[in-house]
Amino acid sequence: MLAKLCRALGNIRSIELDNAFYVEDGTWIESLTVASNDPFTPERVLEEISGVSLFYSSEVPTESDDLEIRRLTILANESYPFILSLVLRQEAIPNRIVLQNGVFEVVVTARDWDQFRSLADEIQDTLGEFELLSVTQNEEPGEPLDSGRLTEVLVSKLTDEQLAVLETAYDNGYFDIPRETSATDLAAELDIAQSTVSERLRTAERTLLELIYGPRN
Numbered sequence: 001m002l003a004k005l006c007r008a009l010g011n012i013r014s015i016e017l018d019n020a021f022y023v024e025d026g027t028w029i030e031s032l033t034v035a036s037n038d039p040f041t042p043e044r045v046l047e048e049i050s051g052v053s054l055f056y057s058s059e060v061p062t063e064s065d066d067l068e069i070r071r072l073t074i075l076a077n078e079s080y081p082f083i084l085s086l087v088l089r090q091e092a093i094p095n096r097i098v099l100q101n102g103v104f105e106v107v108v109t110a111r112d113w114d115q116f117r118s119l120a121d122e123i124q125d126t127l128g129e130f131e132l133l134s135v136t137q138n139e140e141p142g143e144p145l146d147s148g149r150l151t152e153v154l155v156s157k158l159t160d161e162q163l164a165v166l167e168t169a170y171d172n173g174y175f176d177i178p179r180e181t182s183a184t185d186l187a188a189e190l191d192i193a194q195s196t197v198s199e200r201l202r203t204a205e206r207t208l209l210e211l212i213y214g215p216r217n
């Protein structure tokens with residue numbers, strides 16, 4: 001379904017599968033987060049995809065004029081959400097499934113190395129291509145598929161001004177190594193003082209760290 005939606009939308013940044021629930025007779029309720037470079041009307045896009053109907057749509061606030069983020073809840077008639085089925089058949093925990101730049105990026109928690117190898121082999125046999133980016137050993141499994149709805153939580157915790165600075169900094173490569181832009185350039189683009197850019201960046205970064213580690217004592 002992610003691939004079909006990607007083709008129907010055209011100019012997208014990413015589509016993330018947040019969750020999926022089986023109803024009956026091959027019908028699934030699927031929650032998706034779609035980030036698009038162009039505005040789009042979910043009803044019109046989904047009309048082009050057979051066996052899919054829109055249940056609910058909400059827009060995630062963003063200060064960028066070049067980005068639209070929507071959370072979609074759809075009813076989809078399919079045998080099984082494809083990538084998800086490969087993960088669940090191996091009894092692994094799907095932590096993140098996102099389609100970006102025509103490539104599926106999947107983060108899973110496996111019980112042990114043998115279980116992971118079995119999953120990797122099935123993906124290789126089914127899709128014909130598999131690239132392992134990293135492996136980390138943890139005592140506790142990651143949360144399954146958007147349990148905390150991170151995007152909405154972050155947006156609700158940051159001010160519009162902080163979001164604007166973060167998005168502009170990210171889009172212009174401020175966080176890249178080496179940096180592709182400077183705080184002075186960001187200030188000029190946002191038409192604010194450089195000191196204000198630095199203050200908003202630090203405040204936003206502190207808020208994000210508090211979400212991860214909790215408030216400082």
